Amino acid sequence: MTRQAIFITGAASGIGRATALQFHARGWFVGATDVDTEALAKLKTDLQEDCFTAKLDVTDKLQFDQVIKDFARASQERLDILFNNAGIAVAGYLDEVPFEKTLATLNINLIGVFNGIHASIHLLRATENALCFTTASSAANFGTPGMAAYSTTKVAVKGLTEALSVEFARFGARAADVSPGIIDTPLWQKSERYVHGEQRQIANIPEQNRSREDAGRTVAAEAVADCVWQAYHSDKLHWYVPEEVEERNRSAALDPEGTRDALIAQASKR
């Protein structure tokens, strides 16, 4: 029997890397892709070269098609989990962020997910019980001020999960996603923040939230990797890490005006 196979975008760092390590440790064949070739080479060494790696910019559909073709040869045409995980975050009010940064966020976090699914749907179809899994965010609980494009992409991928979970039932594949809260990954050091078009340092939220114990507490990337594993063995659609993020999602859905007004009041105090 061939090894079960996972294909991960944004695999060289943070959540993607933790997931690659965990699935490899469990005996799966790992396809790890990223734009960061240096970090990808380090991952390959850490996996004792027992994996497929390729440079992949998720916004490039032609490149995605080719990388999936190469991966399929290496995995013997199976794809048990497609993990759409690559993402960037850019902070700042919509009118103060350079528009090309807004477009880059939409392209990587949303169009990149469509590119990946479209490129690999034939493999999901051909693999029994396959799962299309996408990293959303707690920023999808309610449109997040100061991260409008980012949270739009994360709300959108949850809608995509729901639609595909029904469409894929035609051929026995599944779709699910995870909304992580504050995860301790390099994303926070890399993220850009703009005020009146000028770049500023982003707050190190994982550091600031280390002593919190609520839904906003800092969680390790491994917890999200565990969630990918659990999701594969479940039929649940939307996952939350930590679990309390789900409660916040529910409250915001039940009272959108109250949530909006609380956020306006909070912003006016700053």
Ligand SMILES: NC(=O)c1ccc[n+]([C@@H]2O[C@H](COP(=O)([O-])OP(=O)(O)OC[C@H]3O[C@@H](n4cnc5c(N)ncnc54)[C@H](O)[C@@H]3O)[C@@H](O)[C@H]2O)c1
């Ligand atoms: N860290 C958090 O607190 C947090 C919370 C919620 C959601 N997320 C989401 O988790 C996912 C993973 O983020 P992370 O925290 O592990 O961040 P990370 O920065 O550690 O990893 C993201 C990876 O994506 C890669 N990437 C960026 N642009 C790419 C592109 N065009 N094509 C391919 N790869 C690209 C980066 O090189 C990087 O290796 C993202 O979708 C992010 O939005 C993170």
